[in-house]
Amino acid sequence: MDFINNTVERTTVQLQKSDFESDQMVKWCAGCGAHAILAAVERVFPRLGYKKENFCLVSGIGCSSRFPYYVNTYGIHGIHGRAMPIATGVKVANPHLSVWVATGDGDSLAIGGNHFIHTIRRNVDINVLLFNNEIYGLTKGQYSPTTPMNKVTKSSPHGTIEHPFNIGELVMGAQGTFFARIPDNDLTQMTEAMFEAAKHDGTSIIEMLQNCIIFADKAHFGIISKENRDENMCIIKDGQPILFGADKQKGLRLNGTNLEVVELGKDGITIDDILVHDRYDPNPGIHIMLAKLGPPHFPRVFGVIRSAMFPTYDDLVEEKIRLGIEESPIKKMDHLFKSGETWEIK
């Protein structure tokens, strides 16, 4: 099948960060991880080379969803949980737009959970910045679908009794084609993942471990803080062996159907024993295993975990329309009016 290439129109001038800065006051709390994510977006958008009018930001409700007001693009701030279908409508209506969604763990995984999985299943070509702070911030501190079990929050004074989602596992369970995980304290990782998400054709989900300084401060501290990152954070790159640790002496090895942590030089382990990351593998098996790993027995895996090629929904819509136009004699309404069983009364 020939694919229609829904390319986004390119700019003829070099854009700057200032081209995307909005004149609105940014009203997130001082020290909120969202500021860093905004900085990363302002750094990535001019580098993508698209015309600045061809960006469209869509959001739902929550702290993260104020995002469109803070970036100078076309933008629509929607209703709680519904950013995904709004973005789907924008993209299908005009596939030549670069469509970005800003959403949170409550917005996308609780009230918008249904839209989240179905958008991913369809592989609509949109880029999703999922701010995961493991708490409801804007409503002041209730637990979310990613809050760890037993955590005390304002709506779980005796600890939560719910099993949290692992976002990567959910994305790939819904047949996701792109999943990356990044921390909000590393601008390089953020910009890289956003760049890859933009390049990927299909629904790109970036889980951003974001800190809510007021209601869930240091929720990700055990993994992404300076003290813990060497042991608990494993940044993976396509085509490279998966190593971590202060001096990159630890790695992941596939042993039968399980992953295990091994140390280079110990028990005869060499670099050749270490699993090499293939983010393009159509089979999500290893990707799901990588997404699920975490302390205490494993590090948490960061970077682009999956980026597999599958047709996008919006391309297929255009393709069906092209075929329809080619095959049907009904090219305009006046043809439709004359079609089928009609008769003349004189």
Next chain:
Amino acid sequence: MTKMNRPVEERESVVVKFVGDSGDGMQFSGNLFSESAAFAGNDLATFPDFPSEIRAPQNTIAGVSGFQVHVGSAKIYTTGDLCDVIVAMNPASLKANLKWAKVGATLIVDSDAFDDKTIDKAGYTSNPLEDKSLTKYNLLKAPITLLTIESLADLGVDRKIASRSKNMFALGMLFFIFNRPLKPSFKFFDAKFKKDPNLARINKVVLEAGYNYADTVEAIESVIHVSAAKLEPGFYRNITGNVATAWGLLAAAEKSKRGLFLGSYPITPATEILMELTKHKSLGAKVFQAEDEIAGICSAIGASYAGKMACTTTSGPGLSLKSEAIGLAVITELPLVIVNVQRGGPSTGLPTKSEQSDLYQALFGRNGECPVIVIAASTSDNCFHYAYMAAKLSMEHMTPCILLTDGYLGFGSSLFKNPRLANLPPINPPVAKARDKNYKPYKRDPETLAREWAIPGTDGLRHRIGGLEKENITGVVTTDPLNHQLMVNLRAEKVARVANYIPEQEVEGPTKGELLIVSWGGTYGAIHSAIQEMTRAGKKISHTHFNYINPLPKNTGKILKSFKKVLVCELNSGQFVNYLRMQFPMPNIHQFNKVQGLPFMINELTEKFNQLLEEK
């Protein structure tokens, strides 16, 4: 058996109903009969009457499926209250439909389908064909199943397969009684069964056998002739309300050059609009079958923001789910057509039956001060016009519009004169111009108060909108109290000013007097027919039927005040009447309501009208 010469009986109009088991092909026979009437130049209206279950148990009342058609030489306004002819393929369908037969009606029944078991299943204690309970009717018992099988014996068709064509045998009998030519149906079979000529042949043979059989039946004493109706010259088709709605939306998309986007989720009785629109990819229609009602409307809002003529289609419960998103379209001041094919409620209610009980929901069913344009179609064919107008007004005034139809209009059909796109009213949405230095998201047209539609991708118009209240003109997020008051007023006034762009309300009959009947939406046919009957009997009575509900036409109050008594008839507990009373607090507004999942009957209306005329 010999053929006879029979006298021809001239009739102005005839109501025929085909009834049988869900799998008996009653919809197919009914449609073919309607087509034959249309080709003969009759006006007509049809309505399929089927259970919400797909194949309920055979030979039970629950499994009865029907198709009613009203044909005539004068304008036809309803599918008819009572039937002149009923074709019943089994005892259950006869039992369920006998109450709709006129005294003296012709009943054509398949006597082969009446055995102890089926008679018992239908709930009869004795065989109605033998126990003289049908003496009030002209009963034609025919061994339809057996004759169908015999007619196909030469073709070597298996008995079981052959018996499935019995609906065509019955149709052939009707064609004889109505003196219809068989040729158009033959042509239809050839086209429909192009890939299986044998099926076309089977249908032709059985249809002709039924026709010839009827010619030999002595009980058929005369044949019926319905003259051609005097219709405006032009090309016509038979169209259901749901297809007409889909076409109206498509026509508006082409006229406005904005392209159609539908975001929808299947729901009875609105699904046919989704299915019709998705066929027309060659017209550029983008149809998104969403994961739920909310995603349907939200995708449409996204598409509308991106510059498409966006719509979403649903029925009552679905409209409930869409309420919050309608509010988003109201506050972002984006065009959006929401079609609600009403059904009986609340909750799942009566999915395949019709009511007008979603009017309050359409007018008021959202949080906050949240006005939208509300329009209601009144016949199957004018669903086209009102869908077109809903899209036109929504786009030109930059506000959502709810179009109310209902199950009877949507599933029912009537004749539709093919329009030409060039003759439809122009649609000019206020699209913002590229690089307009003065563009502001909430700057308004001084006449309509509509803001401009700035479409993503356009140079120089980047802006943000959303569900938070915005400052007028600039679109900056604000909770300023006076600005909120201003925006609430502006959104209301914008919708109110649509009254300057819709036709004045018309009155049929004297423009002042004793009694004015008021109706809206899908009840036009029944009420018009009842008033015609009263007028013929010399009664002075006027009628005004509303299609534009919010805003109301500007002369509404003047009309209401010109009559001593006003009677508002509607298929709910009094939603439109209270809406009128809110705006025109007058003591003389009476109401007549029915909420049974059934349309008004002409005799119940005339009874009520007479009662009001007699009361002093």
